[in-house]
Amino acid sequence: MLDKKEQIYPYPYGQPLPPSIYTGTALESAPRLLGQTLVRCTEDGEIRCKIVETESYGGKEDKGSHAYGARRTARTETMFQAGGTCYVYLIYGMYHCVNVVTSYENDPQAILIRAVEPLTSRDAELMQLYRGKIPGGKPANLSNGPGKLCRALRIDKSLNGCQLNHLDGPLYLELGENSSNLPIVQAPRINIPYAEEYASKPWRFYIEGNPYVSVVDKKALTIK
Template sequence: MNNIKQLFNKETLELANNLLGMELVHDTEYGEIAGKIVEVEAYKGPEDKAAHSFGGRRTTRTEVMYGEPGHVYMFLIYGMHHCFNVVSGPIGKPEAVLVRALEPTSGIDQMLLNRYGEKPKYTKTHHKNLTNGPGKLCRALGLNMGHYGLPINQSEIQLRPYENIKESDITVGPRVNIDYAEEHVNLPWRFSIRGNPYVS
C-alpha cells in the first residue's frame, strides 16, 4: 500500500479484510516485537449488538472509538486478558476491528518471555500457541491498557505492509464469544487467512 494512512480511511469491513497480512509491530525497549495479522473481527458500532458502543453507548471505555480512525482501542475481557483493536469508521461513528490472531515474525524470544515468564525450550507447540488468540497476542507483544488511544504509526504501535493476501485466501464466518448479541451473533464479520495455523 503506497500510503499507509489511506488504510484507515476505509469502511470497517473493508479495513478488516485489508488488515489481514499486515504486520502489527510493537517497538519496545527490547527491540521490535511483531506478527502478521491472520485473523480479525469487525464491530460496527451503534447498530451492532456485539459492539461495546451499541446504541451509541459512550463511556470512558469507548471514548477513543468516537475519534479519528487509526487509533488503538484496548479493553480487558474477564478482567485479565487485554484485546487490541484498530479504531475505524468516521469521527463520531464508534467502530473498531479486533485483531484476534497473529503469526509471529520478529522478537519471538521476547514473546516467549512475555508469555511464559522465561524462555522455554523451543517447541512447535509453544510457537503455535504464542499468538493464536487476542489475549495471547497482547501478552506476547506486551500490549496493555497503557497503549489505549495511541495513534498507530505515530507511536510505538505500527502497522506496515507485510504480505498481500488474495481475496480467495480469506475465509469469512461469524464472530465468536458474543452469545449476548442476539440476532447479530451470526453476522459474517470474522475474517482469517485460509489454512493459517495461527488462526484462533
C-alpha cells in the same frame, strides 16, 4: 545471539498502510488488515507480527459492539475517535484485547486483532519471553488468540488511544503482504451470544490454513 540472516524480514518494512484502511468501515477494512504487520516497540527491541485473524465491530447498529446504540463511556470513548487509533480493553478482569479503530470521528468502528504470527525467530523469542510458558508446547499457542497476543506483545491499557498510523509510536501498523493475494475466509464472530441476530454475522476473517488462527470454522466461506 541471532545470526543476521535471521533478522531479515520477508518483505521491506517501514511503509505505512494505505489511508483508506483507516477511513473505511470496520467490515470493509477487517479483511484488508490480514497480512499486514503489527509492530510493538519494547526496551528489548521491535517485534513484528503478521495479522492472520480479525473481527469487525460495525458501530452504533452492531449489537456485538461496545458502542452499540452510540454508547459513549470512558471505556468506549476511544472508539469514537478517527480511524488509526488503538482501542485496548480488558476482559474477564485479566486479558487485554487490541483493536484498530476505523472510519471517521464519531462513527465508532473497530477491528479486533484476534491472532498474529511472528515474522522471524527473533520476534518469536521476544514474544516467548513476555508470554512465558506456552500451554501444550504448541508454537501457535504463543499468539493464536486476542488475549494471548496482547500478553506476548506486552499490550495493555497504557497503549489505549495511541496512533497506529504513526510509525514512531510504541505500537503501530506497517505494510505487509497484499491481502488480495491471500486465501481469506469469513465466519461468525467468537463468543458474542448477547449480540442476538448480530451474533451470527460472518464478520470474522482469517487466512485459511494459517496455524496461528484461533478458531477454524468448517463452514467458513471463501471470499478470496
